[in-house]
Amino acid sequence: MSTTETSTTEINRAVARRFYEEVVSQGRLDVLDEIVADDASDAAGPAGGNLGRAGFVQHITWLRSAVEGVTATVTDTVAEGDRVVVYWTIEGVQRGEVFGAPPSGRRFTGQSISTIRFRAGRIVEYEVLPDRLGIVQQLTA
Numbered sequence: 001m002s003t004t005e006t007s008t009t010e011i012n013r014a015v016a017r018r019f020y021e022e023v024v025s026q027g028r029l030d031v032l033d034e035i036v037a038d039d040a041s042d043a044a045g046p047a048g049g050n051l052g053r054a055g056f057v058q059h060i061t062w063l064r065s066a067v068e069g070v071t072a073t074v075t076d077t078v079a080e081g082d083r084v085v086v087y088w089t090i091e092g093v094q095r096g097e098v099f100g101a102p103p104s105g106r107r108f109t110g111q112s113i114s115t116i117r118f119r120a121g122r123i124v125e126y127e128v129l130p131d132r133l134g135i136v137q138q139l140t141a
Contacts, residue, residue, distance in 0.1 A: 008121075009080065009081075010079075011121050012079055012082070012083075012084050012116075012118045012121065013077050013084055015035045015121060015122070015123065016086050016116050016123075017074050017077070018031060018035055019031075019035060019116070019123065020072040020073070020074050020088055021072070021074070023035075023060055024060060024063065024064075024070065024090075025070065025071050025072050025073075027060070027064050029061070032053055032056050033053070035121075035122055035123055036056050036122060036123045037052075037053075037122040037123060037124045038052055038053055039052055039124070040052055040053060040055070040056065040122070040123050040126070041055070041125050042055040042056050042059050042126045043126065044059065044114075044127060044128040045058055045059030056123075056126070062096075065095070065096055066094065066095060066096030066097065067090070067092035067093065067094060067096075067098065068092055068093040068094075068095045069091075069092045069093055070090065070091070070092040071091045072088050072089070073088060073089045073091075074086055074088045075087045075088060075089060082118050082119065083115060083116065083117050083118070084116045084118070085113065085115055085116075086113070086114045086115075086116065087111070088111075088112050088113075088114065089109060089110070089112075090109070090112060090130070091107070091108070091110075092108065093105060093107050093108075094106055094107075094108060094139050098135065098136075098139060099130075099135060099139075100136070101135075101136050101139040101140050104139045106138060106139055106141075108135055108138040110130055110131045110134055110135040110138075111130075111131045111134070112128050112129065112130040112131065113128070114126065114128040114129070115127045115128075
């Protein structure tokens with residue numbers, strides 16, 4: 001792997017961490033202007049699909065209203081080429097509907113794996129595979 005490829009991979013990892021630490025956990029939607037491409041696709045958002053940066057804003061706004069005190073903690077990353085796979089934990093208190101479960105006021109913790117594709121240091125595709133069953137079981141127990 002060349003030095004350029006290594007530095008690009010490390011930049012992508014850093015951007016992925018910023019997404020979880022600054023955007024999801026801190027609610028800093030302004031950071032999306034720096035790290036998400038205008039034509040990005042957020043397949044995990046409520047509308048799902050290619051809504052550009054506005055789709056990311058919609059996704060994070062929904063998440064932060066449905067989960068009080070939401071915290072996303074990156075536990076590991078694997079990066080190669082233009083992709084970063086992120087292993088992360090989500091925690092918070094359910095205040096809105098999550099995965100079809102009505103608001104419960106219960107605290108939950110869940111594991112997720114996301115795949116993020118980059119172009120020129122910006123997110124262009126975002127997909128996530130959450131532990132839906134584990135989360136719903138905590139919310140409806």
